[in-house]
Amino acid sequence: MHELSIALSMIEMACEEAERRGDARVQALHLKLGMLSGVVKDALLFSYEVACNGTPLEGSQLLIEDVPVVIYCSQCEAEQQLDSIQRFCCPVCGTLSSDVVKGRELEFVAMEIEADDQAEPAEPRRETNLAGAFMSS
């Protein structure tokens, strides 16, 4: 289970972003989670709540958007959404495809904040230093 390390990374990224915006209060984080990301949604939600304790994000929400797997079908010449990640074939024509277009996402998309009117970031976005802590199951 590596969901806790993922949660810690997100929290660190969010804390840095909030700090840059004048210690804005973070209400929610938005995450896109692909079906092929290797991350389990429920485990991540649980880890997030635990990991938020004692941080400025305590009480904030993690809002997860599930991203289904989309493959490119060479027969249809189109992107098609898979019905099941146990069967990588086009749901329209049945052609097999390993060409994954969407579904590997683990993307911190946005966050909801409350901030002072005037508080805007003073400098351009820089690389975020992620948490280095990991846990196993």
Added chain:
Amino acid sequence: MRTQPRLVEVRQNVLKQNDVLARSLRRRFETAGVYVISLVSSPGAGKTTLLEQTLTRLREGGYRVAALVGDLATENDAARLARSQAPVKQIITGTVCHLDATMVEHSLDGWELGDLDCLFIENVGNMVCPSSYDLGENLRIVLMSVTEGEDKPLKYPTIFNTADVTLLTKMDLAAAVEFDRDTAHRSIQSVRPGMQVLEVSAKTGAGFDNFLGFLESRMGARAVSKSGGKPAFLTASK
């Protein structure tokens, strides 16, 4: 004064730091001319036995090889692999269930990559977490032993989907455990159409010539084509 809540765009991969480091490792490996292969599987699928034989055979063939091996605890696997006479380092992860690019980078300290043709990275035995972490490897091999059940790929589609080739291991036990080869191949092709599958027995040596030939062809292909130097999960059309 506080305002109403508003939405701030972030748009960053949560594993960005790992991905950035993995890309830099991949460039470093390429510059040094070393081909990097990672092995993933469940615990007990036969990674270490396979790797010990592979290191020995490649060394006999004149290749300069080395290995990193990840485990939660003990240096037992490094000791086993060292019997091949190849340079080996153990990465003890403590409570961590996977290797990441930082661990790989740290464990390279003291090694001259230019002196190697091929570096193997044996991941922690785990069919879930390792799939999320790019290690900078050129090729990811997933092992599945005949004792594990033919539907393993259907249960763990993500790890099979991020790997480039499947090795069916312990083929010497296939008859004893009534391994259904056709069903296993169908399961693999269902989650990863077109995936190459090789069958080996590290114990009897069956299939090993074929496997080593495959590795040599991949190493050779990388030498002439940069596109052959990335695992499949990085070359999809996204």
